[in-house]
Amino acid sequence: MARSEVPDEWVERIDAICAAFPECVAEAAWAGTRWRVRGATVAHVFGGEDQLLRVTFRADPDEVAAFVHLGGPRFRVGGWGSDAVGLILDEGTDLAELAELLTDSYCRQAPAALAALVDRPGE
Structure with missing residues (x-):
């Protein structure tokens, strides 16, 4: 089965968040779109063969543990490092939470x- 396409509105939503980060640029990835800072991936949005839309990013160790225990729509990414996690994106996705998670990912990368130079929510 083919991977689902990433709707433009999701690329635009994530791009609006990442555009605020210094030197963070969007580029085509092996699937979907990724945002990078000086070669390090901050976020990657792509469609899966199961037709679900996902965004992956980096998180602090305590956040990784929360993602593991909370489960869907959150998930741990295997094979991409111990700090890689993601979210299934849909109409119920909390965009404020997504912005905070991507801000944290940028600051890690x-x-x-x-x-x-980045204002971090809650700090």
Whole structure:
């Protein structure tokens, strides 16, 4: 079965979040779109063969543990590092939570000087 296409509105939503991050650029990925800072992936949105839409990103260790225990729509990504997690995206996705998670991912992936320029929710 073929992977589902990523609807433009989801690329636009994620791009609106990531555009606020210094030097964060969108590019075509092996599937879907990814956002990177100086070669490090901040977020990757893609459709799966099961026709579900996913976004993957990096998270702090305590957040990874929460993703493992909470389960769907959250998931742990195998083979991409110990801090890789993701969300299934749908009409019920909390966009404020997504923005916070992607901000944290950017700050984990970006050089410290760039991460220091970003306002982090709750800090």
